Amino acid sequence: MEDTNKLEQQRHEKLARIKELGVDPYGQRLDGVESASQLQSKAVDIPEGGKADDGKIVIAAGRIVLLRDIGRLIFITLRDCSGTVQIGISKKVIGEQWPLAKLLELGDIISASGQLGRTKTGEVTIWAENITMLSKSLLQPPEKFHGLADVDIRYRQRYVDLWANPEVMELFKKRSDIIADIRRFLRERTFFEVETPMMQTVAGGAAAKPFITHHNSLNMDLFLRIAPELFLKRLLVGGMDRVFEINRNFRNEGLSRRHNPEFTMLELYQAYADYNIMMDLAEEMICQLVEKYCEGSKIEFNKMEVDFSKPWRREKYADLLKEHSGCDIDDIKAVRQKAKEIGFEQKDMDDAVVINKLFEATVEENLINPTFVIDYPAKLCPLTKCKKDEPEYAERFELFIGKMELANAYTELNDPAVQEKNFQLQLAGQDETMATMDADFVNALKYGMPPAGGLGIGIDRLIMILTGAASIRDVILFPLLKQK
RNA sequence: GGGAGUGUAGCUCAGCUGGUAGAGCAACGCCCUUUUAAGGCGUAGGUCUUGGGUUCGAGUCCCAACACUCUCACCA
Structure with missing residues (x-):
């Protein structure tokens, strides 16, 4: 493994610490996952500061795109293909998994299960009773606010661009x-x-x-x-x-x-x-x-x-040529003269080819x-x-x-x-x-x-x-x- | 292929007419149980795309290469 990048090294160290906890950092099959957008719509009736009254456990999975660690409480924004959902991890509730929760960082793919609720500011949140490491991310994700702006990297690493x-x-x-x-x-x-x-x-x-x-x-x-x-x-x-x-x-x-x-x-x-x-x-x-x-x-x-x-609009080719170049399609002399004015090479060119080049040069830019x-x-x-x-x-x-x-x-x-x-x-x-x-x-x-x-x-x-x-x-x- | 522009920390960007590298986010350490780009205090992080040249001195000026963007040409 290349150790050129310090940030990557630090993440490898976290990977090792996760393993020391006896946790598989790369997870496995997971049943019962609901998409972030499903969970969002499920939560519309939950009052602010409340929890779903059915008491059911829901599971979300996705990539950590935001992480706010405020001591004994961690808020995570998970993103999946459908959108985002917030996970709230409380030291009291999560118990023995707390050390693992403290090791989570941006880019990791995790799942969380718990009761669906809303915070007092209304944010839909899964209050985690259990978290699962699904894939440890070893590379630093792009900046959270501006995202990835470099088009070169965006196209080459579309796998980053997408999330x-x-x-x-x-x-x-x-x-x-x-x-x-x-x-x-x-x-x-x-x-x-x-x-x-x-x-x-x-x-x-x-x-x-x-x-x-x-x-x-x-x-x-x-x-x-x-x-x-x-x-x-x-x-x-x-x-x-x-x-x-x-x-x-x-x-x-x-x-x-x-x-x-x-x-x-x-x-x-x-x-x-x-x-x-x-x-x-x-x-x-x-x-x-x-x-x-x-x-x-x-x-x-x-x-x-x-x-x-x-x-x-349905317009004849010849009419559009006339409208935008001023040339009659049957007047090949005028067409060649106009083509000369515009300045493209036309010797050894068939009449039809010259006409079409003139068409492309004069007409197409007007077809909005x-x-x-x-x-x-x-x-x-x-x-x-x-x-x-x-x-x-x-x-x-x-x-x-x-x-x-x-x-x-x-x-x-x-x-x-x-x-x-x-x-x-x-x-x-x-x-x-x-x-x-x-x-x-x-x-x-x-x-x-x-x-x-x-x-x-x-x-x-x-x-x-x-x-x-x-x-x-x-x-x-x-x-x-x-x-x- | 021609022309113009861009390339600076993991990411987003500053960096004046040349004087030796900056911010925010991310990271690391500490504090914090309802945050929303969380916050506070502290720390670390760079072959300035690459290779030449000019100069006492180059991120900055010149030449070349590489990549991307726009544009022209070819085409849908």
Whole structure:
């Protein structure tokens, strides 16, 4: 054991003293534990300074986050996943366990059993008749008032962050609840949840650089998936009319406030639907979540006020381009001129790529309230069905909220001949392409895939919006950091 | 990868135009049976991220490295 830290040494000495008392410092199974929040609500009727009149013994367990030793009486604040509850330990009552009580310190995990009561100031308190050591803490916890503020340590040692900063615990509980609600929402609409390969021989379904890994006994390189799309659509071919998957995607790109190399994506597919139905579904689902998890339909996100009132804006890509860049999408000269003014490199770039870069540079920063950007240039959408009357546009939308792309959806292309052609088409000036040939996927389409709508929602970003988190790292338990 | 900022005690932070390290919490000792960030008295705690350089002298100025934050680029 390293003895570099004096505080740690002192705690090791306490550990030894606990053992000398004949107490196991690392405890064991414990039955009958009630959560702090349960105990709090149980105590609502107890008068100040009184005890529960049923005389029953209750048990709480958790980490000591505050400790006030006032001589022959010790008050401890125990924290568990649900909240906190106070333990009162009196020398008179606890008897022969008093020496153990005096050894307790911040960070230790203990349980206490006794009668539930309230102090004369009203604090819900278990008056301990017995305490049990469950885990001796050998490291000094962070400062009790400010908590742990260093974001580097918070992310690297989330196991401390979660109990040192209760709002962090609340956020991740909320994340769990939201995802459970999304599953419930989709199952109510008869979607099946499935899991498709994370390791793929062709990394398709999105435009992104993949991570590469290797399977030893097959001696085969594999890609971590950048999207589940092509597998989920194979399931449409297989007859699963409504499927969804909530799982990780991996993209080998830069990190930012909105990007983590592994992130959680919801993708769903609904046979016989189209992108209009996907818009309704996305709007309905997100509005339900806003209603449940936010106060009112206007929420603050990154110092912006975002208004979720329905109906959300639905604007054509070309119209938004015109509105914010002043360029007509069909006037490629004007587009290239504007792109030049803004100052990005565009030689050897396909027209569609320049248009899209101009769109990203001028339009996206204006999309604060939920906005469906619809009808993308078909060239940018190799997996999407084109509009019947305007074949140069695709039935695709992206949903923007708070200047951030949150969802992407389309009417799925189900013509194998067109799909095969799109896979072969490469746009000049694009580093990555969504059009990586996947012969087996084309083969699947040849069997016939029903017309369908598909929708992808970035779950981490959705959680950011619903919790007001400024960084994706605040909603991912263990975000990727460089090794120290 | 580019630019800007940050890195001081276990934690949260001060530290001026260079003069040799501070507070609060936590810890340790003593007192205290209704505290709420308990209180009182006392004690101890530092390779100032790392490595160079300038200087009589560097936490402070310069260079480099490492990590984090913001930002731009790539992307969802």
